[in-house]
Amino acid sequence: MGQAYSAGLTVTDSIILRKERILPLKGKVLVKKGDKVKAEDVVAETLLPGKVVPFNLANKLGVTPAQLDVYIKIKPGQQITKETILAENKGLFGLGIFKSEVRSPVDGEVENISSVTGQVLLREPRIPVQVKAFMDGMVTEVMPDEGVVIENKSAYIQGIFGIGDETVGELKMLAATPDDELDGAKIDESCRGKIIVAGAFVRFHVIDIARKHGVKAIITGGIDDQDLKKLIGYDIGVAITGHEKVGITIICTEGFGKITMAQKTFDLLKAFSGKKTSVHGHTQIRAGVIRPEIIIPMNFEESELVTKEASMPVLEPGTLIRIIRQPHFGRIAKVTSLPEELTKVESETMVRILEGEFEDGTKFSMPRANVEVIES
Amino acid sequence: MQYDEKRLTRIVATDCGSTTTKAILIEWVDGEYRQTIRGEAPTTVEAPLNDVTKGVINATQELEELARLKYKNPNIRFMENGKFVIPRKGDLGIDAYVSTSSAGGGLQMMVTGVVASMTGESAERAALGAGAIVMDLIASNDKRMNHEKIERIRQLRPDMILMAGGEDGGTIKHVVEMAELVSGADPKPRLGSSYKLPVIYAGNKEARQNIIDALGEKVDLIVTENIRPKLETENLGPARDKIHDLFMEHVMKQAPGYNKLMEWAMGPDLESVPIMPTPAAVGNIMQTIAKDEKIEVVGVDIGGATTDVFSVFTDEYVFNRTVSANLGMSYSISNVLASSGLDNIMRWVPFDIDESELRNMIKNKMIRPTTIPSLLEELVLEQAIAKEALRLAFEQHKQFASSLKGMQRQRDISEAFSQSTSGASIVNLMTLNLLVGSGGVLSHAPRRNQTVMMLIDAFLPEGVTRLAVDSIFMMPHLGVLSEICAKAATEVFRKDCMVYLGTCVAPVGKGKNGKPALYAKLELPDGKKFEEEIPFGEVRLIPLDEGKVAKATLKTFGGLVLDKDKNKELTIDLHGGKIGIVLDTRGRQPFVLPTEKAERIASLKKWMRELNAYPEHILV
Numbered sequence: 003m004g005q006a007y008s009a010g011l012t013v014t015d016s017i018i019l020r021k022e023r024i025l026p027l028k029g030k031v032l033v034k035k036g037d038k039v040k041a042e043d044v045v046a047e048t049l050l051p052g053k054v055v056p057f058n059l060a061n062k063l064g065v066t067p068a069q070l071d072v073y074i075k076i077k078p079g080q081q082i083t084k085e086t087i088l089a090e091n092k093g094l095f096g097l098g099i100f101k102s103e104v105r106s107p108v109d110g111e112v113e114n115i116s117s118v119t120g121q122v123l124l125r126e127p128r129i130p131v132q133v134k135a136f137m138d139g140m141v142t143e144v145m146p147d148e149g150v151v152i153e154n155k156s157a158y159i160q161g162i163f164g165i166g167d168e169t170v171g172e173l174k175m176l177a178a179t180p181d182d183e184l185d186g187a188k189i190d191e192s193c194r195g196k197i198i199v200a201g202a203f204v205r206f207h208v209i210d211i212a213r214k215h216g217v218k219a220i221i222t223g224g225i226d227d228q229d230l231k232k233l234i235g236y237d238i239g240v241a242i243t244g245h246e247k248v249g250i251t252i253i254c255t256e257g258f259g260k261i262t263m264a265q266k267t268f269d270l271l272k273a274f275s276g277k278k279t280s281v282h283g284h285t286q287i288r289a290g291v292i293r294p295e296i297i298i299p300m301n302f303e304e305s306e307l308v309t310k311e312a313s314m315p316v317l318e319p320g321t322l323i324r325i326i327r328q329p330h331f332g333r334i335a336k337v338t339s340l341p342e343e344l345t346k347v348e349s350e351t352m353v354r355i356l357e358g359e360f361e362d363g364t365k366f367s368m369p370r371a372n373v374e375v376i377e378s
Numbered sequence: 379m380q381y382d383e384k385r386l387t388r389i390v391a392t393d394c395g396s397t398t399t400k401a402i403l404i405e406w407v408d409g410e411y412r413q414t415i416r417g418e419a420p421t422t423v424e425a426p427l428n429d430v431t432k433g434v435i436n437a438t439q440e441l442e443e444l445a446r447l448k449y450k451n452p453n454i455r456f457m458e459n460g461k462f463v464i465p466r467k468g469d470l471g472i473d474a475y476v477s478t479s480s481a482g483g484g485l486q487m488m489v490t491g492v493v494a495s496m497t498g499e500s501a502e503r504a505a506l507g508a509g510a511i512v513m514d515l516i517a518s519n520d521k522r523m524n525h526e527k528i529e530r531i532r533q534l535r536p537d538m539i540l541m542a543g544g545e546d547g548g549t550i551k552h553v554v555e556m557a558e559l560v561s562g563a564d565p566k567p568r569l570g571s572s573y574k575l576p577v578i579y580a581g582n583k584e585a586r587q588n589i590i591d592a593l594g595e596k597v598d599l600i601v602t603e604n605i606r607p608k609l610e611t612e613n614l615g616p617a618r619d620k621i622h623d624l625f626m627e628h629v630m631k632q633a634p635g636y637n638k639l640m641e642w643a644m645g646p647d648l649e650s651v652p653i654m655p656t657p658a659a660v661g662n663i664m665q666t667i668a669k670d671e672k673i674e675v676v677g678v679d680i681g682g683a684t685t686d687v688f689s690v691f692t693d694e695y696v697f698n699r700t701v702s703a704n705l706g707m708s709y710s711i712s713n714v715l716a717s718s719g720l721d722n723i724m725r726w727v728p729f730d731i732d733e734s735e736l737r738n739m740i741k742n743k744m745i746r747p748t749t750i751p752s753l754l755e756e757l758v759l760e761q762a763i764a765k766e767a768l769r770l771a772f773e774q775h776k777q778f779a780s781s782l783k784g785m786q787r788q789r790d791i792s793e794a795f796s797q798s799t800s801g802a803s804i805v806n807l808m809t810l811n812l813l814v815g816s817g818g819v820l821s822h823a824p825r826r827n828q829t830v831m832m833l834i835d836a837f838l839p840e841g842v843t844r845l846a847v848d849s850i851f852m853m854p855h856l857g858v859l860s861e862i863c864a865k866a867a868t869e870v871f872r873k874d875c876m877v878y879l880g881t882c883v884a885p886v887g888k889g890k891n892g893k894p895a896l897y898a899k900l901e902l903p904d905g906k907k908f909e910e911e912i913p914f915g916e917v918r919l920i921p922l923d924e925g926k927v928a929k930a931t932l933k934t935f936g937g938l939v940l941d942k943d944k945n946k947e948l949t950i951d952l953h954g955g956k957i958g959i960v961l962d963t964r965g966r967q968p969f970v971l972p973t974e975k976a977e978r979i980a981s982l983k984k985w986m987r988e989l990n991a992y993p994e995h996i997l998v
Contacts, residue, residue, distance in 0.1 A: 012426070026529040027562065050525060131525050163745045227737040239713035240484060240511050240704055241744055245533060257745055258738035286535070287745055288483045288683070288709055289396060289633050290568050291424035314427060327742070327749040328756060342447060349757035350824030350993070353750060354440075371420065372749045 010315045010374035011160040011293065013267050018309045019156050019297060020142070023133045024149035035144050039135040039152060041170040041280050041299075046133045046149045052126030055108050060120025062104045063089050067120030076122075078114055082106045088122065136168050137280040138299040142307065155302035157274055159255065159267055161221075164283025164294030165234060165243045166251030169197070171218040173298065175275040177201035180268035183260065184222065186211040193217045197279050199271045203260035204252075206232050212250060219251035219281045221271065221296060223263035223332075230258075244284030244294075251283045253294045262332045264324055266376060274298045315375035317356060327372040334376070335360045381863050383411070385646045386473045388466050389866065390441065390456055391855035392434050393656055394421055394633060396483035397682030397708045397747045398818065399433035401441050402852050404859065404870055411866040413874040415448060416850055417441040420748040421481050421633075429635030430481050431642065435460055465646045473646045474862060478854040480656035481633035483683035484710055485510040485625045485703030488536040490560065492518045492543035492552040497581065500606045501542035504580070504614040508621035509684075509703040509774060510538070511713070516559070518543075518552045528563040535568035537629045539575070539597075540617060541589070544582030546607045553585045557592035564596060567632065574598040576624045580605045580617040600624065626701055630684070631655040645862045652861075657686040659857025660816060661699045663871065664688040668695055673811035676837065678768060679853065680817035682708035682747055685767055687775035691804050698779040698804075702771040707764060707819050708747030715740050718766040725971050726762035726835065728982040728997060729755070754996055757824070761832055764819045768836035776803040807840040807966075808886065808942040814876075816848035826956045827919075830879050831991045840886045840966050841941045844953055845879040878924050880955035884962040885938035889914030895963035897933040900952065902926075917985040918961040922954030930959075938965075960989070 029048025033039055060070045073089045076082065086106045093101030106124060113123040139154030174196040176188045182201030186208040189198070194216040200208075204222040206229035212220055231237050234246045255267050279298045286292040317323070321337045335358040344352040345367070353369040360366065387406040392399055399422075403415040417440030422432040438456055445454045453469040456462060463471030487510040491498030494517035505512050513534045516527050531539075539560060543553040557579075565575045577597040579589045586601055593599050603616040631653055633639075643651045657679065664677040668690035677688040685705040689698050704713045715723060720733060736759060743749065743760075751757040815821070815833050823829045829847050833839075852875050860867035889895050895914035901907055903926050912918060914936075922928055932948045934940055940948050952959050964985075972978040983997045 024532075026525045026532065048525075050523070129523070163741075224738075226734060227741050228734055237712075237716045238741075239716035240486065240710060241712070242486065242513060242534065245530075258741040259735070284533075285745075286568075287747070288486070288568075289421075289423040289481055290428065290535075293424075314432065326746050327751075328739075328753055342443060346824075347752040349751050349754045351750065351752065351757065351822065352824070353752075369750050369752050372752060 010377065011162060012377070013159050013264065013270060014377070015157045015270055015273075016300070017156060017158045018153065018307055019137070019139075019158065020151060020153045020309060021137060021139075022149065022151050023135060024145070025133050026131060028147045029131070031144050031146065031148070031150060033141050033144075033150060035141055037141045039139060039141060041135050041137050041278070043135045044132045045135050045141070045152070048131050049128040050131060052110055052128050054113060055110075055124045055126065057088075057107060057122050057124055058120060059089055059104060059122045063091060063102065065091065065120075067117055070115075070120050071117055074115065076112050076115070078112050080112045081110075082112060082124065083109050136170070137297050138278065140304060140307070153307045154299045155306055156300060157270055157298040159270060159296040161253040161255050161283075161294035161296065162257055163241065163243075163285050164251065164253040165230070165246045165285075166219065166248060166283040167244060168280065168282040169218040169251050170278065170280045171195050171197045173197050173199065173271065173275050173277050173279040175199045175272050177263075177268070180223065180263040180265055184208050184220070189215050189217065191215060197221065197281055199275075201268070202262045205229060209233060209250065209252070217250060219253065221253045221255065221281070223254065223256040224259050224261040225252065225254050227258050241285050241287040244282060246283075251281055253281055253283055253296060256332060264332070264376070265334065271296075315377060317370060317373070317375060322376040323356075323358065323373040324376055325368065325372060326374050330366065330368070333360060335366070338365070340370070379645065379647075379649065379862060381474075381646060382865060386863050386866060388472045389474045389476070389859065389863070390438060390462065390472050391475075391852075391859055392437060392477045393851075393854040394430050394433060394477060394479040394481040394639070395656070395681050396423075396481055396684070396706070397421055399430070399437045400851055400855075401434070401437035402850075402855050403441050403445060404866055410873070411869040413852060413870045415441050415444045417444060423481055423633055429638070430479070430633040431635045431638045434477070434639065434642070438462075462642060464644055464648060474651070475643055476651050476855070476858045476862065477639060477643050478654045478656045478659045478858045479631040479633060479636070479639070480681060480684060481636075482537070482630045484706070485537050485621075485629060486513050486534070487511070487538045487540060487621070488514050488516060488531060488534060489540045490516045490543065490556045492549060492556070494520050496609070497542040497544065497606045500612055500614065501540050501580070501617070503612075504542075504605050504617040505540055505621060507614055507777075508618045508625070509701060509705075510621060510625070511704050516556070518555060524559055524562075527559050531560065531563035531565055536565065536575075537568065538621065538624060539565065539577045540621065541577060541579045542581045542605050542617075544585060544604075545609060546583045546604050548582050550582060550585040550588060553581050554588045554592060557589045561592050561596055567629075573628060573632070576600060576628055578602060578617060578620050578624070580620075583607075598628075622701065625703060626655050626657055630657075630701065630703075651858070654854075654858040654861070656681070656854045657688075657699060657701050659854040660686060661688050661697070662857045662860065663853045664814065665690060665695070665697050667812070667814070667876075671812070674809055675812045675814060676805070676810055677814040678771065678816065678820075680707060680764060680768060680771070680815075680819055682706045682818070683710050685771035685817070687771050689775065689779060689805055691779075691806065691809070696804060698775065700771070700775040700778045702774050705767045705771050707760065707767065708743060711740055711763060712744040714763055714767045714770070717770055723762050723766050725978060726765050726982065727759060728979055728986055729758075730979075731755075731759070754993065758992060758996065760819065761823070761828060765832055765836045768832065772837055776805045779803055779805050806942070807838070807843070810839060810843055812844045812846060813837055813839055814846045814848070816851060816853050818851060821848050821851040825991065826877070826879055827989050827991045830882075830957045830960060831986065831989050834882055834884075834960065834962060838884070838966055838969050839882050840884055842948075842950060842952070843882050843884075845882055845955065847877050847879055849875055849877045878953065878955035880922065880957045880959055881952045882960045882962055883930075883932065883940075883952065884964075884966055885934045885940055886966040887934075887936065887938040888968070889936050889938060889963070889965050891915040894935040895938055896935070896961060898961055899931040900959065901929040903928070912961060912963050914963050914965065915981070916963050917988045919958055919989050920961070921958040922952070924955045926954040928952045928954065928959060
């Protein structure tokens with residue numbers, strides 16, 4: 003057999019990306035087509051009505067509802083703060099002795115005043131719901147009242163698994179080699195607000211140190227299953243993640259356990275150390291898979307924003323591959339041949355295999371299902 | 379429309395599973411239909427391909443290559459320019475392409491209710507009872523703001539939403555508010571197909587019209603009975619059944635590129651042949667076996683995301699089918715661990731392994747679902763997990779097959795807060811005649827002995843039960859093929875699909891290790907005899923080929939019995955198979971493994987060695 007399809011994750015120094023940024027409720031789009039935006043820019047927002055707070059003002063002031071009209075200092079629609087005096091009486095004999103006043107319990111707006119019940123309805127400030135651009139880029143499409151499409155050219159890495167929401171920060175390389183385990187002592191205040199890169203592994207107590215120093219995200223080769231459980235508080239049954247509120251985003255590029263980060267991934271992150279980076283840990287491993295993403299935007303011209311058609315990663319003699327299951331998990335090799343007949347492997351399973359060669363010249367064979375293509 | 383060999387000489391059938399797309403070639407050869415070649419490829423439901431037909435092309439490409447090798451004919455081709463050529467013209471093309479699909483994988487739902495701890499929890503129980511994972515429970519009183527709830531619905535991309543809330547005659551306002559939220563989220567099916575998202579309404583019946591007004595246009599709204607008609611009455615059955623049916627008919631078979639797949643599936647007159655959900659196709663086969671042989675059958679199909687169990691019991695051939703939507707060997711493997719617990723998996727492992735290593739291995743399989751175990755140790759671990767997935771799926775099946783559909787269950791106030799089930803299952807292992815296994819881990823186990831071991835350990839058959847396996851996993855294909863050519867499906871099923879493994883004899887009851895449990899005298903057709911008084915806690919394997927019968931005299935000791943009439947002595951014909959007769963004196967009801975680790979490992983090794991399940995070096 004000449005070639006075969008093989009699954010693989012994208013790791014590239016240049017790709018055209020396209021992201022929809024949509025409001026949960028209809029609102030206002032704040033940018034227009036062709037605008038260049040920064041990741042932290044709000045591109046659309048809507049204002050939700052604030053909470054209504056009923057407040058019995060007549061009672062508080064010690065007057066009847068009918069009398070309230072005389073003492074009230076506010077009118078419907080007026081903006082108020084906690085300092086605003088809602089009503090005050092004139093004190094004993096109108097001389098200001100023992101004068102009492104009632105201040106607003108909340109910031110916001112006066113909604114309604116009832117002279118029948120003596121109650122006022124105060125509304126807390128409107129709550130903005132905003133959508134940010136998430137990645138530096140250009141607005142290429144506006145969906146009126148809903149949101150926009152942002153496109154850019156980026157260096158791009160798909161993680162295999164992640165937790166935590168979208169975040170943006172400067173990329174900081176803490177690992178010297180792709181098989182490094184992240185040392186907590188390397189994390190200090192210089193990491194605050196940054197996205198740090200571990201090598202092969204990061205332990206729970208180091209994640210904790212990172213959180214304390216305000217690290218926004220950690221990119222690591224692997225994480226231990228039990229550390230993940232400690233971090234999120236439960237054991238993951240089906241991998242649908244990304245909305246955990248754990249104070250940090252984590253992206254694994256390889257998997258669970260200590261696994262050397264793929265050299266290509268490591269080199270790419272190292273080359274872009276210091277650059278502004280957008281990441282998220284959203285993962286859904288089911289049909290229509292979603293994987294976490296590491297996006298490092300680059301300068302581009304509008305004419306470059308042409309998405310290439312997806313190509314099928316193909317195995318053939320000469321293809322560079324990475325092994326994604328034991329034995330040799332994580333090692334890089336080159337395909338030397340793809341025998342057509344089913345072959346018995348150590349587990350006695352009859353499978354289609356590939357024959358390959360490691361960089362040191364050692365030869366091996368392995369089920370084709372257990373490798374991924376490294377696209378050059 | 380049915381065709382015969384005049385029109386159908388070469389057929390490609392595929393099953394698009396969540397993990398692997400399996401293609402088989404069925405041909406009219408020397409006056410009969412035979413399954414001749416098999417190919418497979420990873421199912422392509424991830425970017426950049428995200429189109430299930432790419433997996434079909436890859437699996438078919440493998441079929442073509444193997445066909446050229448087999449027939450030494452370099453001109454054989456089934457596809458041209460990435461599409462099937464129908465009808466066949468000599469070496470080029472095929473006469474029909476049919477397919478089943480379960481590529482959509484597991485079922486992840488959201489449920490809504492008015493009060494989280496009341497109707498919300500009832501809805502959650504109904505969803506869990508149907509085998510779904512509940513991604514979130516949204517209730518009027520859950521303290522989140524509405525836009526946060528909407529955001530959540532959109533981000534989680536549920537496959538289905540179950541809306542409950544309000545007693546009959548109770549609150550309408552809050553239930554309608556929930557419907558407005560769902561409407562605001564405007565949820566779309568996660569795979570972006572043309573169908574609308576199924577939303578089941580099982581709340582206050584007085585609010586039905588309001589719900590229809592709020593949601594009728596946007597979603598595929600199904601209205602069913604209130605799951606909580608009164609505070610103290612819980613009626614989960616109708617909602618649970620609806621979830622189950624909708625999942626199988628709509629969600630499970632869906633996948634990116636599904637519309638294209640539908641266009642591809644056609645018979646010789648270019649007429650469309652509907653894609654069948656995998657469990658529907660396998661269910662047809664199981665029912666046919668039961669009726670043809672006039673026997674009681676339990677069948678199982680274990681996949682990457684789901685495990686489907688089928689049973690046909692009683693003289694009326696009552697058929698039950700359950701799809702455990704989140705028990706499987708790849709996408710759902712981590713959920714098997716979460717559901718069964720590590721100890722239950724470890725109890726089947728005949729060697730010491732570092733717990734964290736095993737946990738990480740399971741998670742790695744989940745995130746890279748298409749990989750396969752090439753190391754023996756990993757195979758043993760995956761088969762240990764498979765036993766638990768099968769056990770849990772069978773438990774779910776027994777519960778489902780216990781109550782009549784639509785039956786209401788009255789709960790008192792105190793019970794209303796606790797989850798309990800009732801009703802006797804119609805699944806009776808003592809009367810079961812045949813246990814059939816299908817799915818990758820069972821059909822492709824390197825040794826059929828492993829299949830026998832997994833079936834026995836997971837299902838714990840009682841009395842005398844025949845065991846069989848789908849040879850290379852083709853039951854779904856044959857189930858859908860029968861829609862256009864029952865003759866081909868039947869012939870291939872008998873000749874190439876159904877592999878009888880043998881018979882398991884397992885006395886029911888307690889015993890003490892080492893004490894006599896079963897006297898067995900087997901007269902084999904070649905004149906040889908097997909005779910032994912087998913102690914409790916043992917397994918024996920007596921090889922006997924398929925089609926051969928041993929005359930057996932069986933006698934139990936102590937409280938052990940052999941059949942539903944509690945007979946302690948039987949003279950019976952035992953059927954052979956690829957593996958033979960298994961005499962299992964480890965006890966049933968209860969079946970207990972030694973709790974002490976060293977003793978358990980020693981026992982496992984002894985049984986595995988007796989069954990010849992693994993190479994000797996891993997059992998030393």
